[in-house]
Amino acid sequence: MTIRLYLDHPLSAGQPITLDRAQAHYLFNVMRMGQGAQIAVFNGSDGEWAAEISDAGKRGGAVTCLSQTRPQLNPPDLWLLFAPIKKARTDFIVEKATELGAARISPVTTDYTNSERVRVDRLAAHAIEAAEQCGGTYVPTVAEPQKLSQLLRDWDPARRILFCDETQTDAHTVFASLPKGPWAILIGPEGGFSDAERRNLVSLDFVHRASLGPRILRADTAAVAALTLWQATQGDWVGAPAP
């Protein structure tokens, strides 16, 4: 398995890129790599490159890009909106949304959200790690948390919202017949939406509904299931090339 590293830097052949302390520690101390060793790098916009460790010092180092090995592959225009839950499950949702090709991950607070502090920098770091792991060349944006009511007031209606609602039936028919265009999947908190939130959602023209089967799914399971069904019926799993 090639080591893949996300670098927040433009990538082009021959230009040395300084590693930050954590990256240098990982490559030189954890993975015991030295000068001349090869890794793969990506920055979210320039595809994947083969790169060589061109400097491996005590306190830092650099890599130099050799050639592009994979073109940039952006995910389809799909956002995930979710109500943050316990820390481990929130981390998990960010990891899975990255693997499953969400373009943007947006924590939303709802009437029944436990108002735990969401650390966006931590979630963004999880997204980077998941992108390194899954072979993607894109890292989703993690947005600042927003109140659901505010988010819906400011919403651009050109992006439809798919609201996973336990009172609806037949996920497959719904997902397979969604209109084309930008979408956001909205996953509620463990306690569900409040009656006021549900009334508001149902009243909005850009909000569609689907259910996810006869059992009650945890929020993290629902997020993975809904992203999967969207990608498989509308997204980049349709006729997709193998990884």
Added chain:
Amino acid sequence: MTIRLYLDHPLSAGQPITLDRAQAHYLFNVMRMGQGAQIAVFNGSDGEWAAEISDAGKRGGAVTCLSQTRPQLNPPDLWLLFAPIKKARTDFIVEKATELGAARISPVTTDYTNSERVRVDRLAAHAIEAAEQCGGTYVPTVAEPQKLSQLLRDWDPARRILFCDETQTDAHTVFASLPKGPWAILIGPEGGFSDAERRNLVSLDFVHRASLGPRILRADTAAVAALTLWQATQGDWVGAPAP
């Protein structure tokens, strides 16, 4: 939210059922419930029942079933075969497979499986907890770990295996056109299958293949994605009643 408890005991109206120590501790100490309080119980075969705490003592207690509140709902005949991975992710797979309605969960060891010990009793406890949580009335069986080669030698070919293979394309077409009947979904280890295992799988008539999109999914993500697509196209999400 009603508390739901799995009881390993036949359920019928009026018959007191002794609680084990962990259940009594949970109801009386953690949830601070007392005599006369109501919970929901299920045993995996008699549906869901409303039950009353009929005895709440210092060291134990009992509940008595009042009436059946939900009929028994068994999942479709779908098994999950997976190569155990790190503990937290293995626990997660069992939890998700239960929520997503797998009938049986079977750990398999492969050429590239890290041979960590699988504790079936622990995994079975996770399945019970997930069933209590998701409102299901069924608890999947967790089988003893088996070597993949042996499992395939002894396999009843009437049950087809869907092998999630990164070299194939278009998940949706494959899942939507699977022949009806009993199925097992097979998820490989993080390192993939060995060449010998892959050759063996591909040579078997009862093995079908599907891919899960253009990114490399972790084993736990792949398990959730494949179970979702199967349930949505072949299983009990098709025209399903809401939970």
